[in-house]
Amino acid sequence: MKRSALAENVSALVFLSPFIVIFGVFLAWPLFYSFYLSLNKVTALVNVFDNLTFVGFQNFIALFKDGLFGWSLLMTLYYAALIVPLGIGTSLLLAVLLNNKLRLSRLFRTAFFLPYVLDLFVVGIVWTFIYSPHFGVLTRIFETVGITYFSEQGFLGRPATAMPAVVIVNVLKGAGFGMILYLAALQNIPDSVYEAAEVDGASWWQKLTRITIPLLRPVTLFMVIVGVVAALNAFVEVFAMTTGGPSVNVGERAYGATWVTGYYLFDTFYVRLKLGYAAAMSYILLAIAVTVSLINLRLLRPKTDY
Amino acid sequence: MTGSEKTKRPVQPGRWARTAVLYVVLSAAAIVVLFPFAWMIMTALKQPGTEFDPEFFPKQPTLENLKRVFTEFGFVRYFLNSSIVAVSSALFATLFASLAAYAFAFKNFILKEKVFAVIIASMMVPGLMYVVPQFAIINRLGWMNTYRAMIVPHLANVFGLFLLRQYMTTIPKSLIDAARIDGANDFQVYGRIVVPLALPVVATLFLLTFQFHWSNFLWQLIVTNKESLYTVPVGLSMFKQQHEQLYALKMAASAVSIVPISVIFVFAQRYFIEGVTKGAIKE
Amino acid sequence: MRYLVLAVCVTALLACTCAKEAVKEGVVITVWETYNSEERAVFLELVDRFHEVNSGITIEAVNIPFDGLEPKILTSLATQTAPDVARVDVGFLPKIAVRGALHPLDEYGVESIKDEIRPVALSSCVLDGKTYGMPDQVNGLCLFFNVDLFKAAGLDPETPPETWEEFVEYAKTITDRDKGVFGFGMRNSLWWSLPFIYSFGGDILTPDMSRCALADEGAVAGFQFKVDLYAKHGVEGGAWRSGGIRDDMGFQNGKYAMIFNGPWAVKGLQQAGIDFGVALIPSGPAGHATNVGGNNLVVFSTSEHPREATKFLMFIASRESQAKWANELGQIPVNVLADELIDFDSHPYLGVFMEQMKYAKPRPQIGGYPEIENDVNPEMQAALDGKKPVLAAMKSACEKVGVVLADEEALKASFKE
Incomplete structure (x- = not known):
């Protein structure tokens, strides 16, 4: 028994080693290093590694007092709360629709996937025109019906519509990605399961909610976690469309209605050059992401192995 | 309701109507989603300087932009570089992720859950945090201005590992056990059962990693100081200058830049979406 | 599978072939630049000329995409792999200079050329009495106007507005909301608001740079005027909004009859076949005014050959180089001695741009300027949107600026230790 446990460990290591080696060098070490950075103040630009001033948890304390950071977290949660369910819903809808035996399904799949490979910046610019005041296509359409x-x-x-507008662009662009994942997973559900349900007289809706969605749980879990992580990192979409605006009054201060943490992080890192502060910010984001993921794991863990 | 009707009488009209509605919905969605795409193509065909004319269709369509992209801007070389980087990255990243995912899905080893948690957590730290330390390592290794520098740091694809493990856990355990009883070792189980069963997702991962590297601008720029090593995303960003954006050229180059991945998708989609698995299970 | 193996082999082979580097004799100066293709062609000719007279020095120019330059510089500085020289935005220079990343050039003889350099351009290289670079390009905003829209409104394109009062009148005459035509289109950011603030006698900081001056009388009046153009006079098309049609695009499409823009815009507008004119920005209570932008060439503190690098910088800023630069590209020479060599007939707008530069005032030379921009912009936007009175917005902006100034003090103190 002991020997087989050892053999199991060794063979597991063989499978893991290529990944783990690269992970250790190029991900784990930078991870460790950036945590160290979060406990320091960075002043020099040249040879950053040897020119750090240790400040303990001062960066974290400063972040808790930073109103703009608190605001950015709120906006990020708002962004995530919109984009994750909408994105997953759209992807699932497309996958289920295209899983039908349609003659043109291949064509549609390609059509929905194509936007995913487009540069988000390009997509952002196009939508900026569509959304723009006075001249935008969408604005004009609303005007013709009297709005x-x-x-x-x-x-x-x-401020009220900026964030949803950004979300819609991203959902439309990214739906093809989720669609593929769901389509691939749908292949793993044997037809026999549906056939048995049909014999029992299950409707289309019942099949979807009682068979398809529960069996797709592992993918949904993946999509939720990846979606939350993407929302915490959101930058390009904001950069391309709103640069953090429009302004909202919060007490005495004016903050941006799309000023998400990913954007603030970029600003802190490259504009303000507060690398330690940015690292601390990243670790708070990590803590949030881990918490959200753990909650999801609890909620979405498959009740039965199948 | 429709379901029960269907079982009562296999009426064609109902199905027809449903199919028609489906087509209308899908077509409408496709038009909305593809609009930026169409705009990109139309802009690529416009005369420089007239990109923002209100007309959607170019007044005097031209292929001049496309020609300039390849003659004046060295995109031939950029395509070669990007192909090398994206193909080898996608290949090895997918291989490594699938091996590791196999271990996490089917093997028992010490600290398994903890290691997995740490790996997944690394995905949740914003990418910006990795750039400087990773660059320091590349520099220490003397890999500046090489393809290796663009490829190797991204071969541990955490996202891919997570994706593959999630799918592998949906593979019925009974299949694995049956193979074990027949005397198959881990590599045989991996190569003959798990990978074929997970092929749709493995192929999807390949596609997504390819796409990631095909559009990874900042890292590929940071590790090269030579124009001969610039890749497609770096080349694309050349069209944005301090004060002006060369939109027509940028759109022409963008349109060409998505051709490879689109072709891969169109031709490979049957392998990764349509029932490969069903055949494999029968084996 | 066979193709797969083949692909791997080809990849490996190609990956190996690119590692070799040619060894060059003498001193090699690496330069990271962000020129566009026309500028680059002229720049490379200048490099050739430099090689002819300086046989021991080789200049290696690498063209970097503008968007990636600053992240690339910061990453390379952190690991001491920065080039010798780079061409950076005037706002980026103080930001990295206060953090010890640049070589002061005073000891390498830049003194000899200082008198020849256009003062507004030179001041963007100087920080706390030290010279950290040589100007490469200098420009400021002017008023661009659409000739066709002027004519359609019965205005004479030969006499563009000279004062802000005239400007408002002109803009009102042109604005036709039903047709979607507006007299003016403007941006929100602080730098683009400077012509208003300066021409009403305001500034960002007090002259000794100790305190924010945005809530003082002049700046508030200037900014109030900007807000009024949109809110009170209704002659501005909302170009400043997030997601609005930007001023330059609206100008090109005949939506905005007047905008602020710089020399860089001339070529694109000519290509697009727009009939346009350029004039001085109208004058306010404090006379004419504009802001200063452009690029400087800098030498990094990690460079092993600062003396040779400085020699190259001075060569680029010299009378002959700048005359060539101005004549071939239609840009303002940074060297005043080159002015007399300019062929103004082939660059009809250059005269106006140079005239405008006489009234140009550089932004405060502090490392935190980009931070100030990002902190002040949302407040200005709130004021433009009518959510806050101008004075309240400026006061709240000044609080944020105060934090930046305090940070800057602390930063400088940490380097003196």
Whole structure:
């Protein structure tokens, strides 16, 4: 028994080693290093590694007092709360629709996947035109049916609509990615399961909610976690469309309605050059991501192995 | 309701209507989703300087932009570089991730859960944090201005490991046990059962990693100081200058840049989406 | 599978072939630049000329995409792999200079050329009395106007508005909301607001740079005027909004009749076939004014050949080089001695740009300037949007600026230790 346990460990190591070696050098060490950075103040730019001033948890304390950081976290949660369910819902919907035996399904799959390979920056620019005040296509469409709510400020210029507008662009761009994952997973569900349900007289909706969705749980779990991580890192979409705006008054201060933490992080790192502060910010993001993931694991863990 | 009707009488009209509705919905969605794509192509065909004319279709369509992309801007070389980087990265990253995922899905070893948790957690730290330390390592290894520098740091694809493990756990355990009883070792189980069964996802991962490297701008720029080693995303960013954006050229180059991945997708989709698995299970 | 193996082999082979480097004799100076293709062609000709007269020095120029330059410089500085020289935005120079990343050039003889350099350009290289670079390009905003829209509104394109009062009148005459035509299009950011602030006698900081001056009388009046253009006079098309049609795009499409823009925009507008004119930005209570932008060439403190690098910088800033640069590219020479060599006939707008530079005022030369921009912009946007009175927005902006100034003091102190 002992020998086989050892053999099991050794053979596992063989499978793991290529990944673990690269992980150790190029991910684990930088991870460790950036945590160390979060406990330091970085002043010099040249030879950063030897020019650190240890400050303990001062960066973290400063972050808790930083109103803009708190605001950015709120905006990030708002962003995640919109994009994760919408993104997953759209992907699932497309996958289920295209899993039908349609003659043109291959064509549609390609159509929905193509935007995913486009540069987010390019997509952002195009949508900026569509959303723009006075001249934008969407603004005009609303005007023709008598809605002038968007005429003066467009969609991205209004605090209430800016974030949803950014989310919609990203959902439409990214749905093809989730669709593929779901389509691939749908292949693993044997037809026999559906056939048995049909014999029992299950409707289309019942099959979807009682068979398909529960069996897709591992993928959904993956999509939720990856989606949350992406939301915590969101930067390009904001950079391309709103640069953090439009302004909202919070007490005395004006903050940006799309000023998400990913954007603030970039600002802190490259504009303000506060590398230690940025590292501390990243670790708070990590803590949040881990918490959210653990909750998801609890909620989405498959009840029975199948 | 439709389900029960269907079972009562196999009426064609109902199915027809449903199919028609489905087509309408899907087509409408496709048009919305593809609009930026169409805009990109149209802009690529416009005369420089007229990119923002209100007309959607170019007044005098031209292929001049496309020609300039390859003659004046060295995109031939960029494509070669990107192909090398993206293909080898995708290949090895997928291989390594699938091996590790196999271990996490089917093997028992010490600290398994803890190691997995740490690996997944690394994905949750913003990518910005990795750039400087990774660059320091590349520099220490003397890998500046090489393809290795662009490829190797990204071969431990945590996202891919997570994805593959999630799928492998949906493979029925009974299949693995049966093979074991027949005397198959780990490599045989991995190569003959798990990978074929997970092929749709393995292929998907290959595609996604390829895409990631095909568009990874910042890292590929940081590790090269030579224009001969620039890749497609670096080349694309050349069209954005301090004060002006060469939109027509950028869109022409962007349109060409997505051709490889689109072709891979169109031709490979049957392998990774349509029932390869069902055949494999019968084996 | 066979193809797969083949692909791997080809990959491995190619990966090996690119490692060899040619060894060059003498001193090699690496330069990271962000020129566009026309500028690069001229730059390389200048490099050739430099090689002819300086046989021991070889310049190796690498063209870096503008968007990636600053991250690339920061990463390379951290690991001491930065080049000798780079061309950086004027706002980036103080930011890295206060953090000890640049070589002061005073000891390498830049004194001899200082008198020839356009003062606004030179001041963007000087920080706390030390010279950290040589100007490479200098420019400021001017007023661009659409000739066709002027004519359609019955205005004479030969007499563009000279004062802000005239400007408002012109803009009101042109604005036609039903047609979607506006007299003016503007941006929100602080730098783009400087012509307003300066021409009303305001500034970002007090002259001794100890305190934020945005909530003082001049700046508030200037910014109030900017806000009024949108909110009170209704002559601005909302270009400043997140997601609005940007000023330059709206100008090109005939949506905005007047915008601020710089010399760099001329070529694109000519290509697009727009009939446009360029004039001085209208004057306010404090006269004419504009801001300063551009690029400087700097030598990094990690460079092993600062003397040779400085020689190259001075060569680029010399009278002859700048005359060539100005004549071939239509840009403002950074060397005033080159002015007399310019062929103004082939660059009709250059005269106006140079005239405008006489009224240019550089932004405060502090490392935290980019931070100030990012902190102040949301407040200005709130004021433009009518969510806050201008004075309240400026006061709250000044609080944020105060934090940046305090950080800057602390940073400088840490380097003196």
